[in-house]
Amino acid sequence: MADIESATAQKLLKAFMQFRKTGWHDKKISGHNPSEFKVLATIQQGANEKDYEMKLSEISQRLQVTPPTVTQIINNLEKDGLVERTVDPEDRRAVKIKLTPTGMEATAKARIRFTETFTGLIDYLGEEESEQFADLLTKVQHYFSELNR
Structure with missing residues (x-):
């Protein structure tokens, strides 16, 4: 096992x-912060899968964040x-969310920009090397997940 003083560990x-300093994960995507983009993409994906609208609770579950955050x-x-928000006529406690036409356009533009970044x-x-990098990042993620258990 290498210690923190080893050249490889350093x-x-x-x-x-250095990777953290690039701030790549904090940058806006077509004018939207990463959290907003994730919500927009999740709504779009949900709309494509089943319906034009998604419950706020579904968005929260898919993103694994609390409902107040969403x-x-x-x-x-x-x-x-x-x-746009609407009240679910079948369950008045539930709020349904759908993309407006402007939201659909913004999400499409953001997806294109996001894809261009990774294609680049x-x-x-x-x-x-991209395949190797993806495999290594997956291994790193597993390592840190196990470490944090």
Whole structure:
């Protein structure tokens, strides 16, 4: 087992720190922060799977975040005219969310931009290294998940 003083451990630590400093995971995607994009994409995906609308609780479950977190994001998206809320006629306690036409357009643009970013990374690394990188990131995620248990 390597210790933190080893050259490899130092190189990994430095790489993680530099990667974090890039802020890639905090950058806006077509004007939307990552949380907003995830909610928009989730609503779009849900609409494509079954219905035009999704319950707020379904969005919360899919994203594995609390309903108040989703509600706050939905409030911002609603102010921007990207989503609409309706009360479920079958369950008046449930709120259904759907994308507005503006929301559909914004989500489509954001998906294109998101895809371009990762396509650019594949072009930069090459197909083989991209596959290796994805496999390594998956292993790293598993390692940290196990470590945190």
